Amino acid sequence: MTEDVRVTCPNDGWTFAPRYTDGRCPLDGWQAGVDVAPPRFAQIDWFWPAMVAMGVVSILMGVLVVLAYTGA
Secondary structure, eight states: OOSOOOEEOTTTOOEEOGGGTTTBOTTTOOBOSSOOOOOGGGSSOOHHHHHHHHHHHHHHHHHHHHHHHHTO
């Protein structure tokens, strides 16, 4: 879903983007018949992969500092 899909509620005529309201009309709760699932990469919690990456980079930087200090 690259473009922002907009639907109009038949009960009250309100036009809304179901992507931001879990597929329901914000005024009366009418369920729009569109897919509102977020993209695959938006569903991933990126905290732990980022922590691992920062840990690996920190270790590599430490090794480079030790190598530069010892003149190897």
